[in-house]
Amino acid sequence: MATLDCRSSRPDPGQMLGWLPRLRRYARVLRRNREDADDLVQDTLERAWSRMGYWQGVGDMRTWLFSIMHNLHVDALRRGRLDTVDLDGQAPEVPVAAAQAEWLALRDLQRALLALPAEQREVLLLVALDGMAYAEIAQTLGIPAGTVMSRLSRGRERLRQLMSHEVRRPKS
Structure with missing residues:
Protein backbone atom coordinates (compact mmCIF):
# COMPACT_ATOMS: atom_id res chain seq x y z
CA MET A 1 0.00 0.00 0.00
CA ASP A 86 -31.96 19.40 -7.62
CA LEU A 87 -31.93 17.71 -4.22
CA ASP A 88 -35.24 19.16 -3.06
CA GLY A 89 -37.67 16.36 -2.48
CA GLN A 90 -34.99 13.66 -2.53
CA ALA A 91 -34.00 11.80 0.58
CA PRO A 92 -30.32 12.37 1.47
CA GLU A 93 -28.00 9.42 1.12
CA VAL A 94 -26.68 8.13 4.43
CA PRO A 95 -23.47 6.12 4.05
CA VAL A 96 -24.02 4.06 7.20
CA ALA A 97 -27.08 2.50 8.72
CA ALA A 98 -28.06 4.70 11.65
CA ALA A 99 -30.79 4.81 14.22
CA GLN A 100 -33.72 7.12 13.48
CA ALA A 101 -32.46 9.94 15.73
CA GLU A 102 -28.98 9.75 14.23
CA TRP A 103 -30.42 9.75 10.72
CA LEU A 104 -32.51 12.83 11.50
CA ALA A 105 -29.45 14.60 12.93
CA LEU A 106 -27.45 13.72 9.79
CA ARG A 107 -30.28 15.00 7.59
CA ASP A 108 -30.41 18.26 9.54
CA LEU A 109 -26.63 18.63 9.29
CA GLN A 110 -26.71 17.99 5.55
CA ARG A 111 -29.44 20.60 5.08
CA ALA A 112 -27.50 23.11 7.16
CA LEU A 113 -24.29 22.45 5.21
CA LEU A 114 -26.09 22.87 1.91
CA ALA A 115 -27.50 26.19 3.14
CA LEU A 116 -23.98 27.57 3.68
CA PRO A 117 -22.34 29.53 0.88
CA ALA A 118 -20.10 27.23 -1.20
CA GLU A 119 -16.92 29.06 -0.14
CA GLN A 120 -17.64 28.55 3.55
CA ARG A 121 -18.79 24.95 3.07
CA GLU A 122 -15.60 24.00 1.17
CA VAL A 123 -13.29 25.43 3.85
CA LEU A 124 -15.34 23.94 6.68
CA LEU A 125 -15.30 20.46 5.15
CA LEU A 126 -11.59 20.56 4.30
CA VAL A 127 -10.85 21.36 7.94
CA ALA A 128 -13.43 19.04 9.53
CA LEU A 129 -13.30 16.00 7.23
CA ASP A 130 -9.77 16.06 5.89
CA GLY A 131 -7.96 17.75 8.74
CA MET A 132 -6.13 20.10 6.42
CA ALA A 133 -4.16 22.99 7.91
CA TYR A 134 -5.15 26.54 7.06
CA ALA A 135 -2.02 27.01 4.92
CA GLU A 136 -2.80 23.83 2.97
CA ILE A 137 -6.37 24.97 2.37
CA ALA A 138 -5.17 28.40 1.29
CA GLN A 139 -2.79 26.79 -1.18
CA THR A 140 -5.46 24.34 -2.37
CA LEU A 141 -8.08 27.03 -2.99
CA GLY A 142 -5.65 29.72 -4.09
CA ILE A 143 -6.72 32.21 -1.41
CA PRO A 144 -4.89 33.91 1.50
CA ALA A 145 -4.74 32.08 4.84
CA GLY A 146 -6.64 34.96 6.45
CA THR A 147 -9.51 34.38 4.03
CA VAL A 148 -9.52 30.70 5.03
CA MET A 149 -9.79 31.62 8.70
CA SER A 150 -12.50 34.18 7.99
CA ARG A 151 -14.57 31.76 5.89
CA LEU A 152 -14.13 29.04 8.50
CA SER A 153 -15.22 31.32 11.31
CA ARG A 154 -18.27 32.62 9.43
CA GLY A 155 -19.13 29.10 8.26
CA ARG A 156 -18.96 27.65 11.76
CA GLU A 157 -21.10 30.44 13.17
CA ARG A 158 -23.68 30.14 10.40
CA LEU A 159 -23.74 26.35 10.84
CA ARG A 160 -24.36 26.79 14.57
CA GLN A 161 -27.24 29.15 13.82
CA LEU A 162 -28.75 26.82 11.24
CA MET A 163 -28.43 23.75 13.48
CA SER A 164 -29.96 25.51 16.48
CA HIS A 165 -32.83 26.58 14.21
CA GLU A 166 -33.27 22.93 13.08
CA VAL A 167 -33.42 21.80 16.72
CA ARG A 168 -36.00 24.42 17.72
CA ARG A 169 -38.12 24.01 14.60
CA PRO A 170 -41.56 22.58 15.43
CA LYS A 171 -42.11 19.05 14.16
CA SER A 172 -44.51 18.76 11.24
Missing part, protein backbone atom coordinates in the same frame (compact mmCIF):
# COMPACT_ATOMS: atom_id res chain seq x y z
CA ALA A 2 1.25 3.47 -0.83
CA THR A 3 2.26 5.56 2.15
CA LEU A 4 0.46 8.83 2.73
CA ASP A 5 3.61 10.81 3.52
CA CYS A 6 2.81 14.31 2.26
CA ARG A 7 6.38 15.52 2.40
CA SER A 8 8.18 12.91 0.29
CA SER A 9 11.06 14.37 -1.71
CA ARG A 10 10.39 12.40 -4.88
CA PRO A 11 7.05 11.74 -6.59
CA ASP A 12 5.47 8.36 -6.08
CA PRO A 13 2.57 7.88 -8.53
CA GLY A 14 1.17 5.11 -6.32
CA GLN A 15 0.84 7.64 -3.53
CA MET A 16 -2.04 9.27 -5.41
CA LEU A 17 -4.13 6.16 -4.84
CA GLY A 18 -3.75 6.55 -1.07
CA TRP A 19 -5.61 9.84 -1.29
CA LEU A 20 -8.45 8.37 -3.36
CA PRO A 21 -11.01 8.04 -0.51
CA ARG A 22 -10.52 11.66 0.56
CA LEU A 23 -10.63 12.87 -3.03
CA ARG A 24 -13.89 10.98 -3.59
CA ARG A 25 -15.40 12.42 -0.41
CA TYR A 26 -14.46 15.99 -1.37
CA ALA A 27 -15.70 15.46 -4.94
CA ARG A 28 -19.06 14.26 -3.58
CA VAL A 29 -19.33 17.47 -1.58
CA LEU A 30 -18.49 19.59 -4.62
CA ARG A 31 -20.69 17.79 -7.13
CA ARG A 32 -23.48 16.30 -4.96
CA ASN A 33 -23.86 13.47 -7.45
CA ARG A 34 -21.98 10.17 -7.31
CA GLU A 35 -21.37 9.89 -11.07
CA ASP A 36 -20.23 13.50 -11.46
CA ALA A 37 -18.01 13.13 -8.40
CA ASP A 38 -16.40 10.00 -9.83
CA ASP A 39 -15.79 11.86 -13.10
CA LEU A 40 -14.16 14.70 -11.18
CA VAL A 41 -11.90 12.29 -9.29
CA GLN A 42 -10.93 10.59 -12.54
CA ASP A 43 -10.20 13.94 -14.20
CA THR A 44 -8.15 14.98 -11.16
CA LEU A 45 -6.05 11.81 -11.19
CA GLU A 46 -5.61 12.00 -14.95
CA ARG A 47 -4.42 15.62 -14.71
CA ALA A 48 -2.11 14.78 -11.80
CA TRP A 49 -0.66 11.76 -13.60
CA SER A 50 -0.01 13.72 -16.79
CA ARG A 51 1.72 16.49 -14.81
CA MET A 52 3.63 14.33 -12.32
CA GLY A 53 6.85 16.15 -13.22
CA TYR A 54 5.47 19.37 -11.70
CA TRP A 55 4.77 17.74 -8.37
CA GLN A 56 8.41 17.79 -7.21
CA GLY A 57 8.30 21.56 -6.86
CA VAL A 58 5.10 21.41 -4.82
CA GLY A 59 6.14 18.93 -2.15
CA ASP A 60 2.72 18.14 -0.65
CA MET A 61 0.77 15.65 -2.76
CA ARG A 62 -2.48 16.08 -0.82
CA THR A 63 -2.58 19.84 -1.31
CA TRP A 64 -1.57 19.43 -4.93
CA LEU A 65 -4.32 16.88 -5.67
CA PHE A 66 -7.01 18.90 -3.87
CA SER A 67 -5.89 22.03 -5.75
CA ILE A 68 -6.22 20.23 -9.07
CA MET A 69 -9.68 18.99 -8.10
CA HIS A 70 -10.82 22.39 -6.90
CA ASN A 71 -9.56 24.09 -10.08
CA LEU A 72 -11.23 21.52 -12.34
CA HIS A 73 -14.50 22.03 -10.46
CA VAL A 74 -14.29 25.83 -10.67
CA ASP A 75 -13.41 25.64 -14.39
CA ALA A 76 -16.48 23.46 -15.00
CA LEU A 77 -18.67 25.94 -13.11
CA ARG A 78 -17.30 28.85 -15.13
CA ARG A 79 -17.90 27.04 -18.41
CA GLY A 80 -21.41 26.21 -17.29
CA ARG A 81 -20.91 22.57 -18.23
CA LEU A 82 -21.51 21.30 -14.74
CA ASP A 83 -24.80 19.48 -14.49
CA THR A 84 -26.52 20.12 -11.21
CA VAL A 85 -29.04 17.92 -9.50
Whole structure:
Protein backbone atom coordinates (compact mmCIF):
# COMPACT_ATOMS: atom_id res chain seq x y z
CA MET A 1 0.00 0.00 0.00
CA ALA A 2 1.25 3.47 -0.83
CA THR A 3 2.26 5.56 2.15
CA LEU A 4 0.46 8.83 2.73
CA ASP A 5 3.61 10.81 3.52
CA CYS A 6 2.81 14.31 2.26
CA ARG A 7 6.38 15.52 2.40
CA SER A 8 8.18 12.91 0.29
CA SER A 9 11.06 14.37 -1.71
CA ARG A 10 10.39 12.40 -4.88
CA PRO A 11 7.05 11.74 -6.59
CA ASP A 12 5.47 8.36 -6.08
CA PRO A 13 2.57 7.88 -8.53
CA GLY A 14 1.17 5.11 -6.32
CA GLN A 15 0.84 7.64 -3.53
CA MET A 16 -2.04 9.27 -5.41
CA LEU A 17 -4.13 6.16 -4.84
CA GLY A 18 -3.75 6.55 -1.07
CA TRP A 19 -5.61 9.84 -1.29
CA LEU A 20 -8.45 8.37 -3.36
CA PRO A 21 -11.01 8.04 -0.51
CA ARG A 22 -10.52 11.66 0.56
CA LEU A 23 -10.63 12.87 -3.03
CA ARG A 24 -13.89 10.98 -3.59
CA ARG A 25 -15.40 12.42 -0.41
CA TYR A 26 -14.46 15.99 -1.37
CA ALA A 27 -15.70 15.46 -4.94
CA ARG A 28 -19.06 14.26 -3.58
CA VAL A 29 -19.33 17.47 -1.58
CA LEU A 30 -18.49 19.59 -4.62
CA ARG A 31 -20.69 17.79 -7.13
CA ARG A 32 -23.48 16.30 -4.96
CA ASN A 33 -23.86 13.47 -7.45
CA ARG A 34 -21.98 10.17 -7.31
CA GLU A 35 -21.37 9.89 -11.07
CA ASP A 36 -20.23 13.50 -11.46
CA ALA A 37 -18.01 13.13 -8.40
CA ASP A 38 -16.40 10.00 -9.83
CA ASP A 39 -15.79 11.86 -13.10
CA LEU A 40 -14.16 14.70 -11.18
CA VAL A 41 -11.90 12.29 -9.29
CA GLN A 42 -10.93 10.59 -12.54
CA ASP A 43 -10.20 13.94 -14.20
CA THR A 44 -8.15 14.98 -11.16
CA LEU A 45 -6.05 11.81 -11.19
CA GLU A 46 -5.61 12.00 -14.95
CA ARG A 47 -4.42 15.62 -14.71
CA ALA A 48 -2.11 14.78 -11.80
CA TRP A 49 -0.66 11.76 -13.60
CA SER A 50 -0.01 13.72 -16.79
CA ARG A 51 1.72 16.49 -14.81
CA MET A 52 3.63 14.33 -12.32
CA GLY A 53 6.85 16.15 -13.22
CA TYR A 54 5.47 19.37 -11.70
CA TRP A 55 4.77 17.74 -8.37
CA GLN A 56 8.41 17.79 -7.21
CA GLY A 57 8.30 21.56 -6.86
CA VAL A 58 5.10 21.41 -4.82
CA GLY A 59 6.14 18.93 -2.15
CA ASP A 60 2.72 18.14 -0.65
CA MET A 61 0.77 15.65 -2.76
CA ARG A 62 -2.48 16.08 -0.82
CA THR A 63 -2.58 19.84 -1.31
CA TRP A 64 -1.57 19.43 -4.93
CA LEU A 65 -4.32 16.88 -5.67
CA PHE A 66 -7.01 18.90 -3.87
CA SER A 67 -5.89 22.03 -5.75
CA ILE A 68 -6.22 20.23 -9.07
CA MET A 69 -9.68 18.99 -8.10
CA HIS A 70 -10.82 22.39 -6.90
CA ASN A 71 -9.56 24.09 -10.08
CA LEU A 72 -11.23 21.52 -12.34
CA HIS A 73 -14.50 22.03 -10.46
CA VAL A 74 -14.29 25.83 -10.67
CA ASP A 75 -13.41 25.64 -14.39
CA ALA A 76 -16.48 23.46 -15.00
CA LEU A 77 -18.67 25.94 -13.11
CA ARG A 78 -17.30 28.85 -15.13
CA ARG A 79 -17.90 27.04 -18.41
CA GLY A 80 -21.41 26.21 -17.29
CA ARG A 81 -20.91 22.57 -18.23
CA LEU A 82 -21.51 21.30 -14.74
CA ASP A 83 -24.80 19.48 -14.49
CA THR A 84 -26.52 20.12 -11.21
CA VAL A 85 -29.04 17.92 -9.50
CA ASP A 86 -31.96 19.40 -7.62
CA LEU A 87 -31.93 17.71 -4.22
CA ASP A 88 -35.24 19.16 -3.06
CA GLY A 89 -37.67 16.36 -2.48
CA GLN A 90 -34.99 13.66 -2.53
CA ALA A 91 -34.00 11.80 0.58
CA PRO A 92 -30.32 12.37 1.47
CA GLU A 93 -28.00 9.42 1.12
CA VAL A 94 -26.68 8.13 4.43
CA PRO A 95 -23.47 6.12 4.05
CA VAL A 96 -24.02 4.06 7.20
CA ALA A 97 -27.08 2.50 8.72
CA ALA A 98 -28.06 4.70 11.65
CA ALA A 99 -30.79 4.81 14.22
CA GLN A 100 -33.72 7.12 13.48
CA ALA A 101 -32.46 9.94 15.73
CA GLU A 102 -28.98 9.75 14.23
CA TRP A 103 -30.42 9.75 10.72
CA LEU A 104 -32.51 12.83 11.50
CA ALA A 105 -29.45 14.60 12.93
CA LEU A 106 -27.45 13.72 9.79
CA ARG A 107 -30.28 15.00 7.59
CA ASP A 108 -30.41 18.26 9.54
CA LEU A 109 -26.63 18.63 9.29
CA GLN A 110 -26.71 17.99 5.55
CA ARG A 111 -29.44 20.60 5.08
CA ALA A 112 -27.50 23.11 7.16
CA LEU A 113 -24.29 22.45 5.21
CA LEU A 114 -26.09 22.87 1.91
CA ALA A 115 -27.50 26.19 3.14
CA LEU A 116 -23.98 27.57 3.68
CA PRO A 117 -22.34 29.53 0.88
CA ALA A 118 -20.10 27.23 -1.20
CA GLU A 119 -16.92 29.06 -0.14
CA GLN A 120 -17.64 28.55 3.55
CA ARG A 121 -18.79 24.95 3.07
CA GLU A 122 -15.60 24.00 1.17
CA VAL A 123 -13.29 25.43 3.85
CA LEU A 124 -15.34 23.94 6.68
CA LEU A 125 -15.30 20.46 5.15
CA LEU A 126 -11.59 20.56 4.30
CA VAL A 127 -10.85 21.36 7.94
CA ALA A 128 -13.43 19.04 9.53
CA LEU A 129 -13.30 16.00 7.23
CA ASP A 130 -9.77 16.06 5.89
CA GLY A 131 -7.96 17.75 8.74
CA MET A 132 -6.13 20.10 6.42
CA ALA A 133 -4.16 22.99 7.91
CA TYR A 134 -5.15 26.54 7.06
CA ALA A 135 -2.02 27.01 4.92
CA GLU A 136 -2.80 23.83 2.97
CA ILE A 137 -6.37 24.97 2.37
CA ALA A 138 -5.17 28.40 1.29
CA GLN A 139 -2.79 26.79 -1.18
CA THR A 140 -5.46 24.34 -2.37
CA LEU A 141 -8.08 27.03 -2.99
CA GLY A 142 -5.65 29.72 -4.09
CA ILE A 143 -6.72 32.21 -1.41
CA PRO A 144 -4.89 33.91 1.50
CA ALA A 145 -4.74 32.08 4.84
CA GLY A 146 -6.64 34.96 6.45
CA THR A 147 -9.51 34.38 4.03
CA VAL A 148 -9.52 30.70 5.03
CA MET A 149 -9.79 31.62 8.70
CA SER A 150 -12.50 34.18 7.99
CA ARG A 151 -14.57 31.76 5.89
CA LEU A 152 -14.13 29.04 8.50
CA SER A 153 -15.22 31.32 11.31
CA ARG A 154 -18.27 32.62 9.43
CA GLY A 155 -19.13 29.10 8.26
CA ARG A 156 -18.96 27.65 11.76
CA GLU A 157 -21.10 30.44 13.17
CA ARG A 158 -23.68 30.14 10.40
CA LEU A 159 -23.74 26.35 10.84
CA ARG A 160 -24.36 26.79 14.57
CA GLN A 161 -27.24 29.15 13.82
CA LEU A 162 -28.75 26.82 11.24
CA MET A 163 -28.43 23.75 13.48
CA SER A 164 -29.96 25.51 16.48
CA HIS A 165 -32.83 26.58 14.21
CA GLU A 166 -33.27 22.93 13.08
CA VAL A 167 -33.42 21.80 16.72
CA ARG A 168 -36.00 24.42 17.72
CA ARG A 169 -38.12 24.01 14.60
CA PRO A 170 -41.56 22.58 15.43
CA LYS A 171 -42.11 19.05 14.16
CA SER A 172 -44.51 18.76 11.24
